[in-house]
Amino acid sequence: MTGFAVEMSAALNVVLLLMLVAIGLAVAHTRNLLTAILLMSVYSLVSAAWLMVMDAADVAFTEAVVGAGASTIILLGAILLTRGATARVDWRAMVAPALLAVITGGLLIYASLGLPEFGDPSSPANAYVGRMYLERTGEEVGPHNVVTAVLASYRGFDTLGETVVIFAAGLGVALMLGFGPRATLAPAPEKMGDHHVVLRVAAKMLIPLITLYAFYVQFHGDLGAGGAFQAGVILAVAVILYGLVFGLRETIAAVPVKAARSVAALGVMLYAGIGVICMVNGGAFLDYDYLFSPQVEAMIPANLLGDPHEEHHWGQHFGILFVELGVLLTVSSTIVTIFYGFAGRSIDAEEAKR
Amino acid sequence: MLLAAGTAGLLVAMVLMIARAVMGPSQYDRILAANSFGTKTVLLLAVIGYLFGRPHFLDVALVYALINFVVTIALMKFFRYRSLAQPLTASAGERAPHD
Known part of the structure; x- marks a missing residue:
């Protein structure tokens, strides 16, 4: 600068x-x-x-x-x-x-x-562990966004904890507000009125774009800003937009409540499962260098990402990919579950008033 | 220099929006202020991205432009239907803002 x-x-x-x-x-x-x-x-x-x-x-x-x-x-x-x-x-x-x-x-x-002063190079955070991350990410993890490398690899265990916290938040909302089979949804309208046709068309055009953007943030997070947490929320916002425009009943037909809840648990399981696989292969929990046993690693084609002569850390590469997928699943379905909880509860309250 | 002048202009606009959002007087003024503040933030993020030589800041500006739209629909729906769950139809559930 x-x-x-x-x-x-x-x-x-x-x-x-x-x-x-x-x-x-x-x-x-x-x-x-x-x-x-x-x-x-x-x-x-x-x-x-x-x-x-x-x-x-x-x-x-x-x-x-x-x-x-x-x-x-x-x-x-x-x-x-x-x-x-x-x-x-x-x-x-x-x-x-x-x-x-x-x-x-x-x-x-x-x-x-x-x-310490902002950006002071000799402050404890910048001098020891921070400098180590910056210096070693390239050779230990691969050409990643350092933030992603720290978040998903060096501090993978912390991030697993965060994912569990988000899952627990969704669980809490589902237990307090979530509606089970007793909840009655607003009856389906016979025919969509057409004076919101602009909104409906705009929503139909935007939902694929928002979803696409979520995947861009998910997969580009390795290299640029963003990652699975942000992508998960963006994906959930696409579902919320559908719910706002077409109603909760239609949304639940597309993304069932049970599916959202199960996928939230599945994401945490995927993340922790990757850690267990690393342990089975002889490494520490979430030590992605042990994600693949040597036989499996030998089967990965050297030119999978283009240049066959470049050295790759396949375990790190796929480990980060899979745990980020787990985070994406948990975050997106948790936010959808929370939205279902609040939006569905207002229907419950309305029915009770009548 | 042009970018710096643009940033300064955007900041002045943002301060004015905040004044409107805080003073009101009606909720519609506040919604309008919050919505235009969102647009100003998108612009500010884009401008400072180039000002500091980090054009990838545009990612954040873009995503907020998309999300701002959804938030505005949620706000409008909140006023019109008093429910986030109703579908947007002409007949079912549509009521005056305060009944």
Whole structure:
């Protein structure tokens, strides 16, 4: 970066962070839940732009897709089940929590003074393990996006944990809100009215594009920004769009509730299964160098990825491919399950009112 | 320099959108502000991608452009139908925003 770009990025940081503070205060101030959700989606967008300025493209991707996209839609489903506004609280009840928040915030700001400078090359995070990842990824894992290599290979065990957490979140929503056979869905309309024909046609054109983009993010994540988590959410957004336009009944006919739940479990199983295979072949859990036994590895054609003379780490290559597939399955079907839970619950509530 | 001027212009527009989103007064103003803020973010991501010499930032801008559309449909549906589950039909379930 040139000096000008550095100055520019510092100025952008200041402006974007000030925007975040303003939006945060407004969210805390408003009593209306819909206003809060709208402001939170704007907050996520500003954070995404800010993370981009900080050069954290993968995180910005997640923030834009999850924070501003999927969670806004799911929160809209959630406020349909509530009253839509929070009650006013007596100010005396707020003194103790406010004091606690100020003290915690003050301590955090005080602690941040002890942090190393941003981008300091001699800070612990950059000096030892971070430098090692950067130096060795090329020879140990292959020509990957270093973020993907760290996430899926070096820290594969942590990522397995994250995948399980997402699965558990979906399980929680399914247990609390998910509807079983007792849920009745809105009756199928006799005929689609045609004054939303533009939306329906636009949705039909966009759903394949969104799906295609999800696969691009999934498979290109090895090389560029993005990866299975982001791709999973994008894939789920395609299903959600179908649900919004054509109704929940049609969506469940296309992606059954049971299928979504089973695939969420299947993804975790695939991920952990890869780890077990590595153990069976004599390596550590999720040590992809042992993914293939020597006989199997000998069967892989040398020119599978084009150049036959290039040295490949097939175990690493396929290991990352498979665990990312597991993450994609779990994340996408978990988000779909959560959407089904909230959207289906509002039907339940409506039926109960009648 | 042109890119920097564009960034500055976008930031001013974003501040104005935030002011509208915070002040309202009606929810429709806020939705409009949030929606245009999404568009401004897409543009900002694209511009700073080139400003910092990292054109692959465009991936994120593109994906948000797609997702913004879905979020807007969800918001519209929230107002029109008070349900995310109804199909978009002329007759079934369509009601006034507040009944």
